[in-house]
Amino acid sequence: MPQGNSEMPCAPGQVRACTVREVLDRVGGKWSIGILVATAQGPVRFTELERRVEGISRRMLTLTLRNLERDGLLRRTVHPTVPPRVEYAATGMALELYESLVALTTWAERHRTAITDARAEYDREHGIPG
Amino acid sequence: MPQGNSEMPCAPGQVRACTVREVLDRVGGKWSIGILVATAQGPVRFTELERRVEGISRRMLTLTLRNLERDGLLRRTVHPTVPPRVEYAATGMALELYESLVALTTWAERHRTAITDARAEYDREHGIPG
DNA sequence: CCGTATCCGTAAGGATACTG
């Protein structure tokens, strides 16, 4: 998970590398997007997240949740019951980010096979990596 | 309603974690976006890239260029002159990806201070990480 | 000019066991 770089001077305007970097530094980790998607429809409990985000370990779930909460993308609510009940809810900011991912999703789907083909051809012409 | 955990790797439709992952797996590295941006306006030579992508090492430039070329995002052209002249050009696919980054850029700029504030507050309430 | 090769430090993330 991307840890916080102190501060970066990213001037506004067009698409700039360091601005995109800001996003990736928050959400470029292995599990962040999965959690974002899992919480996009409404608050989700810890164990439920563990089920929905397939393959995640309890440790990485906790760590990623903490980072997302710290960045203001998730709100953590503890209900002081027995047994404890903790809910994670996406903030407005997170939902906006979620919407911004539509473009990337579309791109990935459009070019999925093209990428696969490109890789296959590259590996044919040059040696397979290794 | 939460959709079941189908075996389908990256089904089409809405925003899905694994689909976004496909993009991040190609372009989530530290330097990929920088190179993408640097080549978005036209073909660029190796040394020029080294200058434009600030802070990149020769090694990482080469590695990242190879990966982008392999995925079909860059086209590498060698002009057999002396001294050699190698140009890297963004493909159509890459330019489409570049356009898809506008949404992310907008998001980052809109919420930059909100994120900074959230982090500061989190670190005040809990301990500063470490 | 355009790379490779080699060495090395860090940190992301997995496995596993324990707890309020």
Added chain:
DNA sequence: CAGTATCCTTACGGATACGG
């Protein structure tokens, strides 16, 4: 239920030196 604590492996990336 919702986490921590520890240990460990790996892969990303920096520094440096060399080569066609």
